[in-house]
Amino acid sequence: MPWIPIKSADKLLSSQILKLPEGKVLRVESFKGDRWFEVKRNGEEFEFSEHGYRNVVFKVKKEEVKETVKRIIEVEFPRSHQLRVSLSS
Template sequence: MPWISARGSDKIVYNQCLKLEQGKILRVESFKGDRWIEIKRKKEDEFEITEKGYNNTTYVVSSKELKTLLKRLFEIEFPRSHQVRISITS
């Protein structure tokens, strides 16, 4: 997926995560590429989120917790970004 507007992109990423196949990785990165978030679907209802940038942390959450965590991470990692890039890898 190409560049998308950072405003409201957490909702787009959340919807993409729900469609993500097991073992695939969705990566969201800033324009400069120095900050990124990777979301990997581990099980049917379990996601592993790796945050690299302001904080370097790994979270394991259910799909219910995913939406609120994504919103919080986007506010922390991409506070002044106008565009983010989304890519899916295996």
């Protein structure tokens, strides 16, 4: 899943994050690659790492994933039309 449209990004990313296996990292970045966030699963919690306008690391529960993804997209990618998505270990 290399490029996804920003309009449907929150739904697509939320479903991918909830299915994320332990030890894998989902990275979402802007076209230029200067702003990004990564998500890593730790049991029932998900660790989000933002890099761009805000440089923070925090954990959320399964129920908060969709809201968190939507908020991060609004903050980190306000003018983007597409996002690059990659999965690594």
